[in-house]
Amino acid sequence: MGEYEDIWELYGLNNDPFFTEPLSLFGGVDIRVGFVGREEEVRRLQVLISGSGGGRILVTGNVGVGKTTFVNFVRASAPPKQFFTPLKEIQTQPEWTGTDFILNTLAAIHNTIKLRSDLDSEQISQDVWKKLELLVDIVERKDRNFSLDVLAVGVGYGTNTTINVPTPTINSLHLFFEQLVAEIQKMGFRQVILSYNNLEIIEQKDLTKLFNSIRDFIQTKNTKFILIGGGTVSETINSIPRVQSIMSESPISLQNLSLSQVKELLDKRMRYLSISGLVPKKPYKDDAISALYSLYDGNLRFILNAMSTSIKEIVRDIPLVVTADDIKQILPEVAKSRWINKLTPQEQEVLMYILHNGEVNNKKIATDLKKLKQNISPITKKLKDLSAIRSRVDGTEKFFTVESDIKWFLLENER
Numbered sequence: 001m002g003e004y005e006d007i008w009e010l011y012g013l014n015n016d017p018f019f020t021e022p023l024s025l026f027g028g029v030d031i032r033v034g035f036v037g038r039e040e041e042v043r044r045l046q047v048l049i050s051g052s053g054g055g056r057i058l059v060t061g062n063v064g065v066g067k068t069t070f071v072n073f074v075r076a077s078a079p080p081k082q083f084f085t086p087l088k089e090i091q092t093q094p095e096w097t098g099t100d101f102i103l104n105t106l107a108a109i110h111n112t113i114k115l116r117s118d119l120d121s122e123q124i125s126q127d128v129w130k131k132l133e134l135l136v137d138i139v140e141r142k143d144r145n146f147s148l149d150v151l152a153v154g155v156g157y158g159t160n161t162t163i164n165v166p167t168p169t170i171n172s173l174h175l176f177f178e179q180l181v182a183e184i185q186k187m188g189f190r191q192v193i194l195s196y197n198n199l200e201i202i203e204q205k206d207l208t209k210l211f212n213s214i215r216d217f218i219q220t221k222n223t224k225f226i227l228i229g230g231g232t233v234s235e236t237i238n239s240i241p242r243v244q245s246i247m248s249e250s251p252i253s254l255q256n257l258s259l260s261q262v263k264e265l266l267d268k269r270m271r272y273l274s275i276s277g278l279v280p281k282k283p284y285k286d287d288a289i290s291a292l293y294s295l296y297d298g299n300l301r302f303i304l305n306a307m308s309t310s311i312k313e314i315v316r317d318i319p320l321v322v323t324a325d326d327i328k329q330i331l332p333e334v335a336k337s338r339w340i341n342k343l344t345p346q347e348q349e350v351l352m353y354i355l356h357n358g359e360v361n362n363k364k365i366a367t368d369l370k371k372l373k374q375n376i377s378p379i380t381k382k383l384k385d386l387s388a389i390r391s392r393v394d395g396t397e398k399f400f401t402v403e404s405d406i407k408w409f410l411l412e413n414e415r
Helices: 007-011 039-050 067-077 098-115 126-141 170-186 204-214 231-238 259-273 286-295 300-314 324-338 345-357 362-369 373-385 404-414
Strands: 055-060 148-151 162-165 191-197 223-229 389-394 397-402
Touching (some): 039 223, 067 191, 098 126, 098 170, 126 170, 170 191, 259 286, 286 324, 300 324, 300 404, 324 404, 345 362, 345 397, 345 404, 362 373, 362 397, 373 389, 373 397, 397 404
Parallel strands (some): 055 223
Antiparallel strands (some): 148 162, 389 397
């Protein structure tokens, strides 16, 4: 095979079965194929969505547990003629203000109406649609400090009238959003479902400010707001009584899938990705999945990433089947080539210390390794720059843990 050819064809597959991207409602792999288990959590979210009025629910869980795919699965199961929902989840950003939050919500709705062939923007009041397009233009230009002068076309303006749209405020955007929801209901939909991802990447003080600013907005009638994030998001909401009091119910907390569910999920992917007319060959033995499940305490994203790496490292022209023994040999060698060769012996010592001791700060590293703290800081900075460790800030203190791939070194001890 050529260097850039797809190795998965050797197995009778048309794609990598270990992909880690969240499954979306439209396009790509059918979301029903990439989802198993979580029956009770699905039922809870479906009940919230089907209820009348508005709603706010937080979906929490560790990184890689499948929060976004879970929410998209439930959104996909909602009757499409009754519930309007954007094509993709709305990706929140660390720098967002309340105004950004609403503007990007409007942009997601606008893009969905334009892309869905079964919807027609002419069903919406021309006045509302024109204002929506102007606001979306603000999002696309990423500039909040100007007024838009545009050539208006439509009822009430005339063909050569210039409209001046001032910089929007949260209150004006909220009022306009309520108008837009009313227009969507006139199209035949009962309610709007909105899903926001990545809330855990926003620092707690900024997230507190954001939630305070959008509190009234997320109480819009006939709109369900699904907020996706880690445990820190739940802590932030609980620390703001005026926000915590409006949440519809306790968070839906997702745990890791069981080992049998992970194997079931991969079996479903194998069947779905099989090339028509070919008998697919399974690229792995079940003991390989078991070994990685144990290494990562069931974190699906890390398991899938490690499996994909293992197979890509050894497969060239023959569709080899990867076993647990192969995993324990291949991945530590990959880890060595990616990191050890770039580190001095002292830097290696610090990395291995963090690997074996969990979350630690520079002071503890220095104390336990009997080194000066000022000598440890440049090392942890370099390790972070090399994506070997990640940091978490708590007050004025910074704590470090290893990135998931560094755990491959632990497999050496199991050979």
